Amino acid sequence: MAVISSKNAANAIYLATKDKSGHEFEKSLDLAFNFLIKKNLIGRADEILDHLEKFADDDSGTVRALVTSPHMLSASAVNEIARKLKSRYGAREIIVQTKTDPSLVGGIKIEAKDEVVDLSWSNQLNQLKNYLI
Numbered sequence: 001m002a003v004i005s006s007k008n009a010a011n012a013i014y015l016a017t018k019d020k021s022g023h024e025f026e027k028s029l030d031l032a033f034n035f036l037i038k039k040n041l042i043g044r045a046d047e048i049l050d051h052l053e054k055f056a057d058d059d060s061g062t063v064r065a066l067v068t069s070p071h072m073l074s075a076s077a078v079n080e081i082a083r084k085l086k087s088r089y090g091a092r093e094i095i096v097q098t099k100t101d102p103s104l105v106g107g108i109k110i111e112a113k114d115e116v117v118d119l120s121w122s123n124q125l126n127q128l129k130n131y132l133i
Contacts, residue, residue, distance in 0.1 A: 006044045009036065010051030018059070061092030065112035070104040070120075085112055 013032040020028055036042045057064060065085055067073065073081075082094040089112070101109075106121035 004039055004041060006041070006047035007051045009039075009041055009044075010048045010055060013048070014052055014055040014059075061090075062095060063089045063091040063093070063112055064095045064097070065110055066097050066099060068099045068101050068104065068109040068111075068120075070100065070102050070106060072100060073098055073108075081108075081110065085110070089113065 016032060017025055017028045036045070036048070041048065063085060067078070067081055078096050078098060082096050085091070086094045104120035104122050107119045107124070109120050109123070110117045
């Protein structure tokens, strides 16, 4: 018996519901839900939803980014980061989520797509420490 990955299940659901609306969309979702139950995949619903979000974002040209800094960033700083990420990824839209982590000391850490750019002072200090030891 073949094992169905969360990613494959999400892709099937995405393709089955893409470009549908109204009753046709609801019927596709109902079939997808019944499929998840039948194949005992409902316990992986969170993973499947994460993959669905990625498929939809890729299709729409949206990039989601998590920006972590030791203190709250100003709106203008967030907008500047979004502008640079939009250019870097050629995205139509950037959705920036911010998070604070005082242990970073200074700088920022950006996670977007499958990349992590760690420009935090704590990371730079750790790199220097490793270099010197």
